[in-house]
Amino acid sequence: MIARRTLSAAALALLATPALAQTAWPRRPVRLLVGFAPGGFTDIVARAVAEQYSQILGVNVVVENRSGAxxxxxxxxxxxxxxxxxxxxxxxxTPNAVAAALFSNLPYDPLTDLTPIAQIAVHPHLLVVPASSPHRSTEALVAAARAQPGSISFSSAGIGSVHHVACATLAQKAGVEFVHVPYRGSAPAMADLLAGRVDMTIDGVSAVAGPISEGKLRPLAAGTLARIDRWPDMPTLQEQGYGEIDAMSWVGVFGPAGLPPELVQAAAAAADTALKAEGMQRVLQAGSSLPATRRGQEFRDFVALEITRYQAVLGNSRIAL
Incomplete structure (x- = not known):
């Protein structure tokens, strides 16, 4: 009898967790918006989050791509x-930190018009060129740009994206000019790089790892301050003499300002559970991304620090949308 009662209590406890999550969240479909085109790192993570949130919160979570700007x-x-x-x-x-430092007419304030819920992952970037490129090192790429200003172009996921800021920072540190070719997301930017229509980019591991392994892209440097585990022998841009360039992006779940505390807590707890799921871990590992644990106020404080960091990097070079 004791054993049966113990098993019964354990079963009830297991059933209680999803029931509580379902009770806490309104019984309606949830739209999880993504600001970039399908196929990029943010979109891939969003779909993994949506799948986990649907199971954990007991509601239908649907990803909606609304790319642009x-x-x-x-x-x-x-x-x-x-x-x-x-x-x-x-x-x-990009839109939750870089934009606040870069754009002069941003229609929202990332710190007051949104509710930071849960940071999900941090993603390292690296400098790559097409495999057909004649430039086999960062030094050669920079030398070509110096010899013929405006001859080296780079793709990005859009004006103000991490790719844009990282490549522009490299140009600034090297004292050269690169031509920026913005796209509506990382996937189309990568497609044109692979096609040889642009010369280089600094993009996330999830976007470049496959083409590198297939011999379609050539990595030249880690864009982060520390070397990337997947390519431990590849030096950083800082090690190559181009200063403190730290090209990395992060993603996280946000809601509108004023989201009720019980919903914030439910979504944050769901993120903790989601990151333990095998499918979610596979997605992050495929992109050499690190799971992030900042939640609520700690996440908001991190966003504020990121905005300050980008303001220091960008100075007064703010532009209009």
């Missing part, structure tokens, strides 16, 4: 959405 269109939409749990954002460091 470096992710700020989707972010602005969520900032102006009802704070009832029906709309969430898989935010990215």
């Amino acid at each position: 470096s992710g700020t269109l989707a972010t602005d939409f969520v900032a102006k959405a009802p704070a009832d749990g029906s709309v969430l954002l898989l935010g990215h460091s």
Whole structure:
């Protein structure tokens, strides 16, 4: 009898967790907005999050891609959405931090118009060129740009994206000029790089790892301050003499400002559970991404620090959308 009672209590405890999550979240479909085109790192993580959230919260979570303006269109939409749990954002460091330092007429404030819920992952970037490129080192690439200003182009996921800022910072540190070719997301930017229509980019591991292994891209340097585990012998841009360039992006779940505390807590707890799921871990490992544990106020404080960091890097070079 004791054994049976113990098993019964354990079973009830297991059943209670999803029941509580389902009770806490309004019984309606949830739109998880992504500010970039399908196929990029943010979109891939968003779909993994949506799958986990659907199971954990007991609601139908659907990813909606609303690309454009470096992710700020989707972010602005969520900032102006009802704070009832029906709309969430898989935010990215570009529209949620870089944009505040770069754009002069941003239609939302990342710190006051959104509710930071849970940071999900941090993603390292590296400098790559097409395999057909004549430039076999960062030094050779920079030398070509110096010899013929405007001859070296780079692709990015949009104006103000991490790719844009990283490549522009490299140009600044090297004292050369690169031509920026912005796209509506990482996937189309990578497609044109692979086709040889642009000369280089600094993009995330999830976007470049496959083409590198297939011999379609050539890595020249880690864009982060520390070497990337997947390529331990590849030096960083800093090690190559180009200063403190730290090209990395992060993603996390946000809601509109004023999201009720019980929903914030439920979504944050769901993120903790999601990161333990095998499918979620596979997605992060495929992109050499690190799971992140900042939640609520700690996540907000991190976003504030990121904005300050980018303001220090970009100085007064703010531009209009």
